[in-house]
Amino acid sequence: MIDKIINLKSYSLTQSKKSTIxxxxxxxxxxxxxxxxxxxxxxxxxxxxxxxxxxxxxDFPMIPVRMFKNFNLKSVSKNKIVKTLVSSxxxxxxxxxxxxxxxxxxxxxxxxxxxxxxxxxxxxLPMLIIDQNxxxxxxxxxxxxxxxxxxxSLFGKNYCYLLNKSGDIDYRxxxxxxxxxxxxxxxxxxFTSSIYENLICKLSSKLIYKNFQNGILLxxxxxxxxxxxxxxxxxxxxxxxxKTKIKNIYNYYGMVEQTGSIFIECKKxxxxxxxxxxxxxxxxxxxxxxxxxxxxxxxxxxxLPTSYPGHNILTxxxxxxxxxxxxxxxxxGKCFVVHGRAKEAEIRGCSDVK
Numbered sequence: 001m002i003d004k005i006i007n008l009k010s011y012s013l014t015q016s017k018k019s020t021i022x023x024x025x026x027x028x029x030x031x032x033x034x035x036x037x038x039x040x041x042x043x044x045x046x047x048x049x050x051x052x053x054x055x056x057x058x059d060f061p062m063i064p065v066r067m068f069k070n071f072n073l074k075s076v077s078k079n080k081i082v083k084t085l086v087s088s089x090x091x092x093x094x095x096x097x098x099x100x101x102x103x104x105x106x107x108x109x110x111x112x113x114x115x116x117x118x119x120x121x122x123x124x125l126p127m128l129i130i131d132q133n134x135x136x137x138x139x140x141x142x143x144x145x146x147x148x149x150x151x152x153s154l155f156g157k158n159y160c161y162l163l164n165k166s167g168d169i170d171y172r173x174x175x176x177x178x179x180x181x182x183x184x185x186x187x188x189x190x191f192t193s194s195i196y197e198n199l200i201c202k203l204s205s206k207l208i209y210k211n212f213q214n215g216i217l218l219x220x221x222x223x224x225x226x227x228x229x230x231x232x233x234x235x236x237x238x239x240x241x242x243k244t245k246i247k248n249i250y251n252y253y254g255m256v257e258q259t260g261s262i263f264i265e266c267k268k269x270x271x272x273x274x275x276x277x278x279x280x281x282x283x284x285x286x287x288x289x290x291x292x293x294x295x296x297x298x299x300x301x302x303x304l305p306t307s308y309p310g311h312n313i314l315t316x317x318x319x320x321x322x323x324x325x326x327x328x329x330x331x332x333g334k335c336f337v338v339h340g341r342a343k344e345a346e347i348r349g350c351s352d353v354k
Contacts, residue, residue, distance in 0.1 A: 127156025130190025
């Protein structure tokens, strides 16, 4: 199914058409992982789920996202693994480990490219990264932060890292970048808390020679710090505009367990929207499906995970579906909001963990 939709525009499928595709694909993926991942098979058997017996998407077994912390869930042999993604985790907690073979890694990159073209266009743009250069020594193991930086860097060129090795703003590099590229469209990427700390709080307007008004900023994760400061999404955008003149600001929602099938915020509506590669279900505390407008735990489905059983996961986030077919702007896909972490869930977020 990925081969059939990978080249379509990322929000081109109607919900009816997508539901048909997902029903077939999730069924095949569930069977695939059941046959090839021993621990996943045990989970499915314990749930007494019969493969090929269900007709509704919500009937397929989901696994809690923290299972990736406790088990090495992979559906390919060890010698086929080309990359391992490691979540940030919290102190005293095991991180999630996501195992990718070549096919899975390529499909994730293709899907991410497809989605990002709706924001950036098809050309690679000069890129300003609101972080330090990860300088990975092991190119086979990526933590969540490095994976995000390297993943989104596929859409950039002429890279500039805002922070130096000491974690301070490198005004010399920043001014050189802005002098060369500020008159044209350029890409800015960073984690929400880092952008707030460095672009809004620390950046000195007196020490830069150009503004950021032609930048397209993508940010995600790290909302806990801003929530503690009582700063919501709209206030964050306003503060950022006041300081830098950036107008094109996009929040995204995603996790290392489903890398590639991220959710981009609609610029006008402010809701996250599911792409052709992903779907969302909201469940109450008894794991029953709730209707739109009701809050509950977020369940995420993705067509991409083939080397590990991450195609149907229950997150520890609270969300709410606002529209089930398309947003008010006409973009096809379910629209939803994320309200934060479930109260009893561990706190997780790569940009909040030092």
